[in-house]
Amino acid sequence: METIQGISKFKDASFQTAVTIGTFDGVHIGHRKILERLINNAKAAGLKSTVLTFFPHPRMVLQKDTDIKLLNTLEEKVQILEDMGLDYLIVHPFTKEFSRLSATDFVRDILVNSLRTKKIIIGYDHRFGRNRNANIQDLIAFGNTLDFQVEEIPVQEIDEVSVSSTKIRNALREGDVVTANTYLNYPYMLTGAIKKGKGLGKQFGFPTANLHLEESYKLVPKNGVYVVKSTLAQRECFGMMNIGYNPTVKGTQKSIEVNFFEFDGDLYDQKIQVQLLHRIRDEHKFDSIEDLQEQLKKDKKTSLTLISKSGDKPISL
Known part of the structure; x- marks a missing residue:
């Protein structure tokens, strides 16, 4: 074309x-x-x-x-x-x-x-x-x-x-990416550049890539935690993504942060595309950082289970 x-x-x-x-x-x-x-x-x-x-x-x-x-x-x-x-x-x-x-x-x-x-x-x-x-x-x-x-x-x-x-629009606003993807016939995607954040995820043991969307008109799905995949360094990488304000650490600005499970390269200033596969849960404010860490461990386990069941890629838990 x-x-x-x-x-x-x-x-x-x-x-x-x-x-x-x-x-x-x-x-x-x-x-x-x-x-x-x-x-x-x-x-x-x-x-x-x-x-x-x-x-x-x-x-x-x-x-x-x-x-x-x-x-x-x-x-x-x-x-x-x-x-x-x-x-x-x-x-x-x-x-x-x-x-x-x-x-x-x-x-x-x-x-x-x-x-x-x-x-x-x-x-x-x-x-x-x-x-x-x-x-x-x-x-x-x-x-x-x-x-x-x-x-x-x-x-x-x-x-x-x-x-x-x-x-599709209604489903995404409700966080129902499975329904949206069915009507699209492909995974809904967010495309943007990776920008430096506060580095708090790394301190918690879950380093994140902060995705910055240049286009303000792009529909961003409902806040929450999602299972995602991207192509990084010419290979498919899975992860989990949070859309929201990070209330546990008193965040004030909305962000899109991705924790990739099997990738530790430098993504800063690179443009990547993230495909949304499932939504796990709403964003919550936890009583402590320790509670947040425990929840992130559960989120990762849930994500890996969903990835394995989808047939995308066999990942050991």
């Missing part, structure tokens, strides 16, 4: 495309049906399968929705789409100016002249153009004039996308 930043960089393409348009946040099982249809249609017609998406999210620009939380960072979305076999991903900057394009300008200048679109696969409820005043019937009419086909994604599949997205 080739990722292209901005529609203008696609203008010189000599091939024709099959296109779908959307944010595809999460790239979950509902999205995958649409994307697989796009890819199969493109292959059958000798076209290049192309997703047109936008960043920032339109709501961030038009509604100043600073509280919006997304399932994927842009980097994560690119990574997931690449694994699906898509030909092109076009990430176009969403601005107020872009939102003011008329429906005619969008279809003629963007879809036809720039993307050389011959087929568009789009939801029955898709709206576009200035003030979102055009719908799929308008798009079909444009297609008849400008020589491209429109395939409508039926209501059942669009509803499935909406339901899946809602269930």
Whole structure:
């Protein structure tokens, strides 16, 4: 897959495309049906399968929705789409100016002249153009004039996308990563750089890597302790992660800290991706450091048991 930043960089393409348009946040099982249809249609017609998406999210620009939380960072979305076999991903900057394009300008200048679109696969409820005043019937009419086909994604599949997205977000807010991962069809991930912390975990016998997320819009699951895995130094490593405030040591700022079981290398300033597998418990304030240490030992034992049962990796207790 080739990722292209901005529609203008696609203008010189000599091939024709099959296109779908959307944010595809999460790239979950509902999205995958649409994307697989796009890819199969493109292959059958000798076209290049192309997703047109936008960043920032339109709501961030038009509604100043600073509280919006997304399932994927842009980097994560690119990574997931690449694994699906898509030909092109076009990430176009969403601005107020872009939102003011008329429906005619969008279809003629963007879809036809720039993307050389011959087929568009789009939801029955898709709206576009200035003030979102055009719908799929308008798009079909444009297609008849400008020589491209429109395939409508039926209501059942669009509803499935909406339901899946809602269930995933709700599950993550409740800490139910197993349900979220089922709808995603991959483990929910947090991607960030490892920053120096206070080093308290090391003093307790459980050194932690402090994960700093650059993207404030990324949805962080409910506070608590999770079983996780990452790829570190080109090998799979498991661990347990705490999301929260560390109340036992009077923490005041929310942090994401990972204790890897079989890795003792230096991760400072490295960018890593952590996949969430299970949630063990809520975050608690313990009466003493000793009580916290005992609980961490139990957490590790629980984590190792869950890892062994999952078949990911046989680990001895």
